[in-house]
Amino acid sequence: MNTIFYITAAVAIIASLMAITNKNAIHALLYLILTLLSISVIFYTLGAPFIAALEVIVYAGAIMVLFIFVVMMLNVGLQEEVENRWLTPRKFLIPSLLAAILLILFMIALKDFRFENHPAIDVAPKEVGISLFTTYLIAVELSAILLLAGIVGAYHLGKQKKKVTHRFLVKQARIKK
Amino acid sequence: MMTVPLEIQILLAGILFLIGLVGLLVRRNIIYMLMSIELMLNSAAMVFIMGGAHWGQADGQVMFIFILTVSAAEVSVGLALILQMYHHYRTLDADSMKKLKDNKANANL
Structure with a gap:
């Protein structure tokens, strides 16, 4: 299970990086769907199979289809976008630098926490349903x-x-x- | 059994959130901005699931369902706004919507 987690985490990070840097909107959306599918696998390894199914059905199935319909309606990518002219790799430099600083701070803050290390506990959909409709x-x-x-x-x-x-x-x- | 420490799991969610943030800051095409917001919402929801799995509580998954609802409503309204914007300006560039900005270049629009 651990190797599955690490492989899908790598796939999620790479696919999301491709999604935000791609110039073709449909390709970016397909990469985003790949990210959502790998996040769904991570949910499955965490012992939340119901949420994994919900992620595939609602996110990858419904929300992304909505996106793709809008992209196809608007013919994105066929016309000359203003963005394509100035979007160079150098434009990513400063925001990435700021995000890296935030990430380092986040890691330092996370290092001080001492979570007890035990395997992930499965939560059955039944408990979720009971909690959802009572509390x-x-x-x-x-x-x-x-x-x-x-x-x-x-x-x-x-x-x-x-x-x-x-x-x-x-x-x-x-x-x- | 899955024994990855919780720190690593939360770190993954943080990395995905920051990737979404960088996408939101860099891209000016409004569809990409909405996609980045989706990614950020998703990684935030991921932390709930991880906490729920760590402590064995159902509340994390309940919160995920609420975040799912909010993001579905947000995406439908956001995409309708994008369609309206495209009908008005014939472009998806977020910087083209600057009629409220008070400068001479836009004074005669």
């Missing part, structure tokens, strides 16, 4: 409201706007002509 019931209701707000917001924003909405604006448009 966290209000949070479940709230997330349902959040999803409803998401649906309404996405519907409203995704609508094509009418050219003229009000008769006053029609009059204004005629005067301008």
Whole structure:
């Protein structure tokens, strides 16, 4: 199990690096899907099979398909993007340096913690379900409201706007002509 | 059995989070920025799962489900906003949305 963890961790890091540096949007999305799949394998090794399945179904299956549909609708990559002109490897230098400093600080902070070293404990989906619908019931209701707000917001924003909405604006448009 | 120390696991989540952060800072294409935010949310959720597996509690997985809900709602609204932006500006460059900026170059727009 340990070797599986280390191999998938390496795959996740390399694939996410490729995802943020790739210029082709579809390729970047495919690398991101690879990252999500390897994170799902890590969840499986950690003893959370239900979450691993959820990661594949919801993230790699639903959210990434949404991304790919939008990328295909907008024909990203075919037109000349402003970004392609100035995005050189040197642009990654300063943010990477800052992130490396943060990572070093993070490692120093983590070194002081003394976690007891024992194997990962499996948590069955049954316990998760019981906890979800007893202790966290209000949070479940709230997330349902959040999803409803998401649906309404996405519907409203995704609508094509009418050219003229009000008769006053029609009059204004005629005067301008 | 999986016996990787918790420090190494959290370090992996931190590395993925920082990769997402670098992507968010460097890229100006708004689809890539949304992808980087997804990566950061995912690595943050990973820490919950790792803590839950370490202490054998179900709360970590419950929190993962909530983060999943939030990120699904965020992505659907964000992609709708990207579509609107593309209809208005015909580009995905995040720097093109600067009408609120008060400078002479945009004064006659």
